[in-house]
Amino acid sequence: MGQDISQIDSNEIQKMLQKFGKLDEDNSGALSAKEFMQIPELTSNPLVERVIDIFDSDGNGEVDFTEFIRGMNSFASKGDTQYKLRFAFNIYDIDKDGYITNAELFHVLKMMVGNNLLDEQLQQVVDKTMIYSDKDGDQRISFKEFCDAIGPSLREDIINHLNKITSDDR
């Protein structure tokens, strides 16, 4: 994500730095998936790999501090709503090509549901979602189709939810 990071103020960056330092046990300057996993609440989150992957924008398997801040920047309350929706989109878009394919949707859903659904049932859910959301018929969901499929009321929800992570008003 190449947006500028002026959305977070210096105090927040300071806090992030401290947190980053605490997690970075081997002082390598970057967080590996293993270091993220020290947070028990994160380990129980089925989407943890996706979240880490989104942070890791250069794809080297680790999250350095710049990537960390950039990722967090999406949630600065003063940030552009596009970035928040983009983050949600990126959860699905595994290869980061700007489109959600059937396989990617299946993969992410599988992470969420685990063994509670058979693969066939899961595939049906995925196919249905694709049909509903894919307006231009190219068998994949673009960012625009994603935003439309979410629907305006849900969009507000997403923005508000992702806002709560760093927000002034309570």
Added chain:
Amino acid sequence: MITTAQVFTIISIICAPMVGIAALVLTLAALNLSLGIRRLYVQLLALIFDYATKIKRDKEISIDSNGSSDEPPTPLPPSTAKNKLAPTLEKKNEDNPVEVTSTTQLLNDCKDEINNENESDSLPIQEQKVSRASSQSDIQFKLGDIIDYTRQGLEAIVDDDVTKRFTSAEEMVVWNLLTRTQQQHEYFSMRVTLLWFLGFCVRYFILFPFRLFLFILGVVWMLGSAVFLQYFPAKDAKLRFGFYINIVLHRILSRVFSAIITIHNTEHRAKCGSICVANHTSPIDVIILSTDNSFSMIGQQQGGFFGMVQRTLSQTANHIWFERSEAKDRHMVAEKMREHIQAHNNLPILIFPEGTCINNTSVMMFKKGCFEITEATIYPVAIKYDNRFGDAFWNSTKHELFQYLILMMTSWAIVVDVYYLPPMTIEEGETSVDFARRVKAAIAKQGGFVDLEWDGGLKRALPKADYKAEEQRKFYEMLKTE
């Protein structure tokens, strides 16, 4: 040229006051009297800290243009220190400009109960979801369903409940002139730096040698008493003397750390043949509790210095030490404890059910082992440290034991409140896990701690895969019920 005679005279002149004071301290320890010097000292320190913080704040006001992080400086007299500590921590969270911390509180508000899994919120998205007329199968999925988990994941990265219990509690409102408590040393003003330097000299060059001397004295006392007790053939006499010797030993040791201990509710002091449980913050906990009562300790037989200490202590009282291999066998541990309790003259067993040191802001999961002994009465104790004068938490991943002891000996003082709670026994039909929870809740309530169900073992080990499977199951349930 200085002759050796003169050197000796000089040394003895310097040492004489030390020896004199040491003798005084010993007598006071033995008789359980106190001159109140330590309390005066702590009050003086509190005033100095407030002064230093005021200077810092004034500087901050002039630097900070928006001045949003201000609050009027509130001097905290030590007599009310223990009441103010919990609100101080909350205040710090409120005026902290980084909102992420307070958001996690919001998440906690949504949680009804604390239990083993990280319970996700009840997905408020659900109420406003657009209903889909098309799908007829009972699985409804919408692209926005993942948002909640994403958010939780991000919040966990920024600030989670568990990892912050394993490091020293964060920056205090009042700076106590120890650079180790400040995350970064900033230069505020000449006066504060001067104060800090003065404090440094006092702590390292005056207090520390004196405390070290006392420490050696304590060790000598311990060894001496062990030898002394060997000559008592009768077991009763041995135990009776042992009881008092133990208490004196610990009083000496508590003076080593300049510990100011306030004990509450002494009528609930643990009696013989019972089990005493307490929250664990540091190895000093044992010393603190032992100044008022003698305990039988239970634990793994260690090697090295600590192992020698364990063996020596065994001379003065019946302690239960395990070999590492035996420790894994829970039945045997329970059996030994049962035997110990049933012999009515035996001292109460002291146990720290958390299993590891936690940083005194919360109480983590109590291991159910000792609560399974149904015949025993449990005397809970809450130990609350006042961080302003010295952070007693032992972060074993950061410091070795000796390093930690030296840190303790160069802090200002250890101010601690010990609350004895009324005894509890397991009720009809209550499982040991529930009983453990009940005791934990009582301790948390008394000490003003956050009551967490997370396992202290997470400090060193990763959580089990079950948690994730549980989250997946919940997601599935959510899909089904739309």
